[in-house]
Amino acid sequence: MTATITAFARSPDRGNGLARDMRLRWALEEVGQPYEVRLLSFEAMKQPAHLALQPFGQIPTYEDGDLALFESGAIVFHIAERHPGLLPDDAKARARAIAWMFAALNTVEPPVFDRALARILERDQPWYEQRLHGLEDIIRKRLDGLSRHLGDADWLDGAFSAGDLLMVTVLRRLQGSDVLGEYPNVAAYVARGEARPAYKRAFGAQLAVFTAASTR
Amino acid sequence: MTATITAFARSPDRGNGLARDMRLRWALEEVGQPYEVRLLSFEAMKQPAHLALQPFGQIPTYEDGDLALFESGAIVFHIAERHPGLLPDDAKARARAIAWMFAALNTVEPPVFDRALARILERDQPWYEQRLHGLEDIIRKRLDGLSRHLGDADWLDGAFSAGDLLMVTVLRRLQGSDVLGEYPNVAAYVARGEARPAYKRAFGAQLAVFTAASTR
Numbered sequence: 001m002t003a004t005i006t007a008f009a010r011s012p013d014r015g016n017g018l019a020r021d022m023r024l025r026w027a028l029e030e031v032g033q034p035y036e037v038r039l040l041s042f043e044a045m046k047q048p049a050h051l052a053l054q055p056f057g058q059i060p061t062y063e064d065g066d067l068a069l070f071e072s073g074a075i076v077f078h079i080a081e082r083h084p085g086l087l088p089d090d091a092k093a094r095a096r097a098i099a100w101m102f103a104a105l106n107t108v109e110p111p112v113f114d115r116a117l118a119r120i121l122e123r124d125q126p127w128y129e130q131r132l133h134g135l136e137d138i139i140r141k142r143l144d145g146l147s148r149h150l151g152d153a154d155w156l157d158g159a160f161s162a163g164d165l166l167m168v169t170v171l172r173r174l175q176g177s178d179v180l181g182e183y184p185n186v187a188a189y190v191a192r193g194e195a196r197p198a199y200k201r202a203f204g205a206q207l208a209v210f211t212a213a214s215t216r
Numbered sequence: 217m218t219a220t221i222t223a224f225a226r227s228p229d230r231g232n233g234l235a236r237d238m239r240l241r242w243a244l245e246e247v248g249q250p251y252e253v254r255l256l257s258f259e260a261m262k263q264p265a266h267l268a269l270q271p272f273g274q275i276p277t278y279e280d281g282d283l284a285l286f287e288s289g290a291i292v293f294h295i296a297e298r299h300p301g302l303l304p305d306d307a308k309a310r311a312r313a314i315a316w317m318f319a320a321l322n323t324v325e326p327p328v329f330d331r332a333l334a335r336i337l338e339r340d341q342p343w344y345e346q347r348l349h350g351l352e353d354i355i356r357k358r359l360d361g362l363s364r365h366l367g368d369a370d371w372l373d374g375a376f377s378a379g380d381l382l383m384v385t386v387l388r389r390l391q392g393s394d395v396l397g398e399y400p401n402v403a404a405y406v407a408r409g410e411a412r413p414a415y416k417r418a419f420g421a422q423l424a425v426f427t428a429a430s431t432r
Contacts, residue, residue, distance in 0.1 A: 095290070126342075
């Protein structure tokens with residue numbers, strides 16, 4: 001059975017691949033699994049039918065037969081558990097890859113997402129510069145650790161894993177910023193993720209949704 | 217072999233169970249596994265020996281033989297995978313419990329943690345009230361979803377799971393706040409978690425570390 005995911009009918013990032021369905025698309029492309037997409041308006045996301053699938057009224061969701069899941073990290077993990085290619089076979093290496101999945105979402109993403117949100121919502125506030133600098137200082141602490149750990153390796157722990165997939169999607173929100181530019185090996189790591197054929201297919205698929213909606 | 221975790225030698229929360237080693241202690245108590253604790257000063261956390269275990273210089277870590285892990289969510293998952301009691305046997309129920317683990321750490325924790333941080337770091341700023349209200353509005357959106365999903369159930373999806381364990385530890389940071397008080401079923405859910413014997417043993421163990429450090 002082909003799984004169905006949900007995505008924004010019109011993504012706020014204009015098809016730049018920052019919406020969280022990108023994580024699922026990329027994971028499914030890495031493991032070679034087809035999928036269908038159900039597009040949702042912002043209004044539909046707040047309706048009972050969607051809230052029954054996603055208690056917080058967000059995207060993406062994942063439906064496969066009578067299994068319904070939410071949370072992009074959990075869905076990527078579900079895909080990675082069921083198909084080879086995103087988690088190592090060795091039990092210890094697998095546990096470490098899972099640690100990087102949580103690190104991406106619980107340690108690195110919060111300040112990176114806060115910065116993106118502040119740039120949209122707080123730009124006109126008198127505290128904006130001070131707040132932005134504060135957030136970037138927190139982000140630098142995270143990137144210090146990430147850069148030191150990564151060194152000149154291609155990926156975070158041996159072969160490419162679901163941990164790298166999530167980390168790259170998190171770091172993409174910093175692209176073009178001075179703060180990412182201060183860490184050339186981290187910027188190169190992001191570019192390495194984006195160069196994967198599976199990433200490119202996933203990016204193209206989500207961009208096509210935005211392009212179609214814009215020309216309709 | 218007994219696993220070793222790391223924790224603050226002197227926890228900033230004064231033994232109130234908000235430091236993230238609490239999650240590991242609680243999980244290990246739930247599954248009945250003994251553990252040892254290595255206490256770290258803030259200075260020791262920034263040294264190469266610890267950074268090799270935890271790239272971001274944080275606690276907790278988990279060492280079991282030659283396996284070393286970081287990220288509290290990943291460690292709780294590792295414990296839950298290896299010992300019965302924290303994840304359902306049924307594959308679909310297990311996937312949903314994992315979704316709640318990610319929801320706790322990636323959807324609910326970020327604004328809750330931001331609020332706690334703002335209350336410490338931004339209290340004297342001219343924008344403090346406005347910022348606090350903004351954060352509490354985001355938190356209310358999360359608690360709306362959580363409260364609606366929970367209804368009058370004891371736990372998020374059937375039996376108590378690692379998803380509940382993480383969610384309760386996240387929500388405890390809101391205790392005593394007006395915002396949590398607006399959601400009586402969520403407040404009761406947190407109290408239900410704290411009433412578990414395994415929680416009480418874990419809480420007592422981490423409090424004992426703080427008490428011993430204070431009277432030394």
